[in-house]
Amino acid sequence: MSKVVLLVEDNDFIRNMYQLKLAKADFSVVEAVDGQMALDKIGEHKPDLVLLDLMMPNVNGIDVLKSLKKQNLVPGLPVIVLTNVMDPQTIEQAKELGARDYIVKTDLTPSQVVEKLQPFLK
Amino acid sequence: MSIRLVVYIFTFVMIFITGIFVLLNNNKNRLNQTFFAFVMSVDLWVLSLIFADNSSSLEIVMFASRAAYVSAILMSLFNLYLSFIFPNKHFRIKKLALILISIPSILLIAFAGTSLVVQSVSIKDYGADVVTGPVYILFFIYLVIYLGMAMYNYTMSFRKSKGAVKLQVQFLLIGILISAVIAAITNLVLVVMGFSSLGYLGPPSLLLFIGLTAFAIVKHKLFDIRAVVARSVTYVLTIGVIAILYSLIAFQLTGRFVDSLSHGWRDAIYVVLTVILAFTFSPLRRFFERISNRIFYRDRYDSQELVNEIGRILASEIDLDKVSSRVLHELSKQIKIDKAEIIVFGENQLFYENNVFKNGGGQISPEELSKLGRIIVVRDDIQTSDKKELMQKYGISISLALRTSEKFIGYMLLGEKKSGDIYNDQDLAVLKIIANEVSVAMANALSYKEIQLFSETLAEKVRQRTAQLRHANDQLKELDKAKDEFISMASHQLRTPLTTVKGYASMLQEGDFGKLTKEQMKIVEQTLDGSNRMARLIDDLLNVSRMDANRFFLEGNQVDLNKLVPEELEQLKSFAESKKVELTYAAPKQKIPIIQIDENKTRQVVMNLVDNALHYSAPPAGGGHVKVSLVLNGDFVEFWVADDGIGVPAAVQKKLFTKMFRAPNAQGVRPDGTGLGLYLVKRVVEQQGGEIWFESKEGKGSTFGFKLPLSGIPKQVLEESKKIGAKVAASHAKSGT
Known part of the structure; x- marks a missing residue:
C-alpha cells in the first residue's frame, strides 16, 4: 500500500511538478492550496507525511504547524517544510514547532526532494 | 676731660x-x-x-x-x-x-x-x-x-x-621745636645775657631733631605708632648702653692713667674709643630691635615665611578658585585681616571673585573698582576723594592692582588689620611682592581656565557631532535593514519561478515527460545549469546584503563533506564539459568525519571556488584542467582546487578577497562576474573557524584552498549567529514577511 503524502502548495505550477514526481515515486498524493485546506485534509486523509509550503494566503505554513502542535498530531506525523523562505528564524521556528526537515526548493530538484522524504516513511 | x-x-x-x-x-x-x-x-x-x-x-x-x-x-x-x-x-x-x-x-x-x-x-x-x-x-x-x-x-x-x-612732618616739627628751643636758650638767649656756660647743651639737642628727621625721611611710611615706640625704645636703649659703656671705659681709663698719659695720648684713646663704640652701634641696635619687637609685636608675622608660603601655594595650584582661596586664607591668617578679596577681570568684565571673612559692605561693582585705578592704593595715604570714600564704604584698607607685564588681571583688596593697626611699609613691601607673584599665578590660572573652558566646548562639540554621526549611522543601518528586507523578499520572489525552471528541467532530464533527443537533452542540461547558477547568484546577493546589514549568520548542521563535495561537483559536470574543462576529483584517503558547519553556505563556498576555476581555466585562455581534492590533515579538513587558468596578477593578489573586486584579466574572460564570490567564500570560511589561502601565477594558474576545523563552527560564533537570526526574524515579523 502506497504511502499518503499531503502536498501543501499555493502555486499550481509548482504543486503540479511535485505531484507528478511524487506520483511517479508511487506515493498517493493529496493536495492542498492553503493552510486551512491542509488542516482539513489532514483530518480527512490521515497522510503519512506532509510537504508544507510556508508562504501561503490566509492560513500560512507556520500557522498550520502551530495548529498541528496544538492538536498534538506532530509526533505521529512527519511534516517537512518545502519553501523558498530562507530566514534563519523562520527555519528555527518551523523546527521548534516540529518540522522534521526544512528544504529550500531551489536547492534541490524534485527527485532529490523525493529522496529526502524516504527516511521519514520507513 | x-x-x-x-x-x-x-x-x-x-x-x-x-x-x-x-x-x-x-x-x-x-x-x-x-x-x-x-x-x-x-x-x-x-x-x-x-x-x-x-x-x-x-x-x-x-x-x-x-x-x-x-x-x-x-x-x-x-x-x-x-x-x-x-x-x-x-x-x-x-x-x-x-x-x-x-x-x-x-x-x-x-x-x-x-x-x-x-x-x-x-x-x-x-x-x-x-x-x-x-x-x-x-x-x-x-x-x-x-x-x-x-x-x-x-x-x-x-x-x-x-x-x-x-x-612725617610732625616728626620733623617736634624735632625742630625741641632742638630750637634748647639751642635758642643756650646759644642765643644766654650768650646775649652774658652766659655761655650752658652752650654745650645745644648740639646734643640738635641730635633729637636730626634723628627724628632722618627717621621721617628714611622710614617715611612707618606711621605705625607702635613701631615708633618700639624704635624709640631701641634707640634709647642702644644709645644708653653706648653712653654708659663709653663713660665707664673713658672715665676709668682717664681716672687711672690720667697722670701717666700725655694729653695727646689721652685724646687719641678717646678718638679710638669713640670709633669702636660707633661701630658697636649697629649690632647693639639690632639686638635691642629684636627685644623691642618681641615686646611690641607679639602677633607680628614673619614676612619671609609669608612670602615663602604664598610661593608654595602658587607653585602647587593652578586652579583659579583654589589658588585664590588658599592665598587669601594664608594672607588673612598671617597678617590677621578682617577681609581679603581677589577679583579677576576677563575681557573687561568681572570674571571671577573670591573672598574670605567678608564683613558687610556689599559687593563692589566693576565700575567702582575701575575708580581705584591700576596701581596700589593705601587708604591712609590718600586724601579725601572718591577713592577714599569708596574704600571706606567697602572696608578696604589696601587695593593692590594685579597685573603682569602683559595685561591687567584684577584686584586684590585687603581689609583692616584685626588689631586696628595700620599697614606699615614692611607690610606694603611684602604685599607688593605677593601681589606680583599672585598676578603671575592668576594669569596662569586664567590661561588654564581658558584652556579648560575651551576643552569643555570642544568636548560638547564632539558630543554633538557624535550624536549626529550616531543618528546618521542609525539611519544608514535602517537603510541597510530596509535593503536587506527588500533583498530577502526579492530573493524569495525570484526563487519561485526558478523552482519551476529547475524542477521541470530536471524532470525533463530524468525523462518524466518522455525520452528526449540528444539535442533536447543538451538544452535541458544547460537550462538546469543556468538555473543552478541563478540560484547561487541569488544566494550570494542575499548573503552579501546580510553582511552589510550585519545580519549575516551561520547555521550549525551535521555535514558529511565526503558526500557534499562530489554532489556539488556533479552539478558542475555538464558545465565543465560545455567549457571543455577536465574536472577531476581526488576523494580523501581517510574518510572525513561528520562536522558541524553551515551546510548551504559551505556548499556555496565549494561551488564558488570550483565554478571560478572552471571559468578561468576554460580554453582558449586557460589550459582546461581543474583538480579538486579533499584531505584530512590532523584536526582539519582541507579542500583544494588547482587550475591551469589565467591566474591572478601579482599586483592585485592582495585585493582578491575584497568585495566587488575583480582582477583585470578576469574581467576580460568573464565580463559579467559580480566580484562577490571570493568575498563571501573568505567570510564564510573564516566565520566557521577556518582559513583560506591561494597561490597564483598569472598565465600559469591558481590553487585555492581552505581548511575547516573538525571541531566545527566555534561556539561563540554560533551563539552570535543565533542572536542575529532572532533580530532578523523580529524585524521580519514587524514588516510582515
Whole structure:
C-alpha cells in the first residue's frame, strides 16, 4: 500500500511538478492550496507525511504547524517544510514547532526532494 | 676731660653717622642730599664748638668760634632748603628763588670771618667765652628769619599733608621745636645775657631733631605708632648702653692713667674709643630691635615665611578658585585681616571673585573698582576723594592692582588689620611682592581656565557631532535593514519561478515527460545549469546584503563533506564539459568525519571556488584542467582546487578577497562576474573557524584552498549567529514577511 503524502502548495505550477514526481515515486498524493485546506485534509486523509509550503494566503505554513502542535498530531506525523523562505528564524521556528526537515526548493530538484522524504516513511 | 667734651664728641659722631646713613639710604634723592648737607653743617658747628671750648690757644678758639657762626649760617640755609623740599623729592620753589635766599647767607659768612660778629674771645673754665660784635644782631635776625621761614614751610606742609606725610612732618616739627628751643636758650638767649656756660647743651639737642628727621625721611611710611615706640625704645636703649659703656671705659681709663698719659695720648684713646663704640652701634641696635619687637609685636608675622608660603601655594595650584582661596586664607591668617578679596577681570568684565571673612559692605561693582585705578592704593595715604570714600564704604584698607607685564588681571583688596593697626611699609613691601607673584599665578590660572573652558566646548562639540554621526549611522543601518528586507523578499520572489525552471528541467532530464533527443537533452542540461547558477547568484546577493546589514549568520548542521563535495561537483559536470574543462576529483584517503558547519553556505563556498576555476581555466585562455581534492590533515579538513587558468596578477593578489573586486584579466574572460564570490567564500570560511589561502601565477594558474576545523563552527560564533537570526526574524515579523 502506497504511502499518503499531503502536498501543501499555493502555486499550481509548482504543486503540479511535485505531484507528478511524487506520483511517479508511487506515493498517493493529496493536495492542498492553503493552510486551512491542509488542516482539513489532514483530518480527512490521515497522510503519512506532509510537504508544507510556508508562504501561503490566509492560513500560512507556520500557522498550520502551530495548529498541528496544538492538536498534538506532530509526533505521529512527519511534516517537512518545502519553501523558498530562507530566514534563519523562520527555519528555527518551523523546527521548534516540529518540522522534521526544512528544504529550500531551489536547492534541490524534485527527485532529490523525493529522496529526502524516504527516511521519514520507513 | 670734661663732660662737655664727651658730649660733643659723641654728638659729632652720632650726627655724622646719621648723615651718612641717610645719604646712603638713597643718595640719588634730593631730599636725602639736602638733608645730608644740613647735617654736615650741623656737624661742622659741633666740631667748631669742640675746638672753641677745648683749645688753650686763643687763636684757635677765635677761629673755631667764627667757624661756629659760619656753620650756624649754613645750618639755617640748608634747613630752609630742607623746608622747601621736605617731605617730597622736589623743591617747591624755583631755582632763582633758591639762589636769592642763598645771597644773605653768603654775605653773612663773609662777615663771620671778621670781628664784626665775633669781637673777641676769652677762655673761661667752662670753655670759650665770646664777645659779639656789632653785626651779631644781623646774624641773630638772619637766624630768626630763616628759621621762621623754614618753620612756616614746615607748618604749611603739616597743614596741607594728610595721613602718613602729615606724620612725617610732625616728626620733623617736634624735632625742630625741641632742638630750637634748647639751642635758642643756650646759644642765643644766654650768650646775649652774658652766659655761655650752658652752650654745650645745644648740639646734643640738635641730635633729637636730626634723628627724628632722618627717621621721617628714611622710614617715611612707618606711621605705625607702635613701631615708633618700639624704635624709640631701641634707640634709647642702644644709645644708653653706648653712653654708659663709653663713660665707664673713658672715665676709668682717664681716672687711672690720667697722670701717666700725655694729653695727646689721652685724646687719641678717646678718638679710638669713640670709633669702636660707633661701630658697636649697629649690632647693639639690632639686638635691642629684636627685644623691642618681641615686646611690641607679639602677633607680628614673619614676612619671609609669608612670602615663602604664598610661593608654595602658587607653585602647587593652578586652579583659579583654589589658588585664590588658599592665598587669601594664608594672607588673612598671617597678617590677621578682617577681609581679603581677589577679583579677576576677563575681557573687561568681572570674571571671577573670591573672598574670605567678608564683613558687610556689599559687593563692589566693576565700575567702582575701575575708580581705584591700576596701581596700589593705601587708604591712609590718600586724601579725601572718591577713592577714599569708596574704600571706606567697602572696608578696604589696601587695593593692590594685579597685573603682569602683559595685561591687567584684577584686584586684590585687603581689609583692616584685626588689631586696628595700620599697614606699615614692611607690610606694603611684602604685599607688593605677593601681589606680583599672585598676578603671575592668576594669569596662569586664567590661561588654564581658558584652556579648560575651551576643552569643555570642544568636548560638547564632539558630543554633538557624535550624536549626529550616531543618528546618521542609525539611519544608514535602517537603510541597510530596509535593503536587506527588500533583498530577502526579492530573493524569495525570484526563487519561485526558478523552482519551476529547475524542477521541470530536471524532470525533463530524468525523462518524466518522455525520452528526449540528444539535442533536447543538451538544452535541458544547460537550462538546469543556468538555473543552478541563478540560484547561487541569488544566494550570494542575499548573503552579501546580510553582511552589510550585519545580519549575516551561520547555521550549525551535521555535514558529511565526503558526500557534499562530489554532489556539488556533479552539478558542475555538464558545465565543465560545455567549457571543455577536465574536472577531476581526488576523494580523501581517510574518510572525513561528520562536522558541524553551515551546510548551504559551505556548499556555496565549494561551488564558488570550483565554478571560478572552471571559468578561468576554460580554453582558449586557460589550459582546461581543474583538480579538486579533499584531505584530512590532523584536526582539519582541507579542500583544494588547482587550475591551469589565467591566474591572478601579482599586483592585485592582495585585493582578491575584497568585495566587488575583480582582477583585470578576469574581467576580460568573464565580463559579467559580480566580484562577490571570493568575498563571501573568505567570510564564510573564516566565520566557521577556518582559513583560506591561494597561490597564483598569472598565465600559469591558481590553487585555492581552505581548511575547516573538525571541531566545527566555534561556539561563540554560533551563539552570535543565533542572536542575529532572532533580530532578523523580529524585524521580519514587524514588516510582515
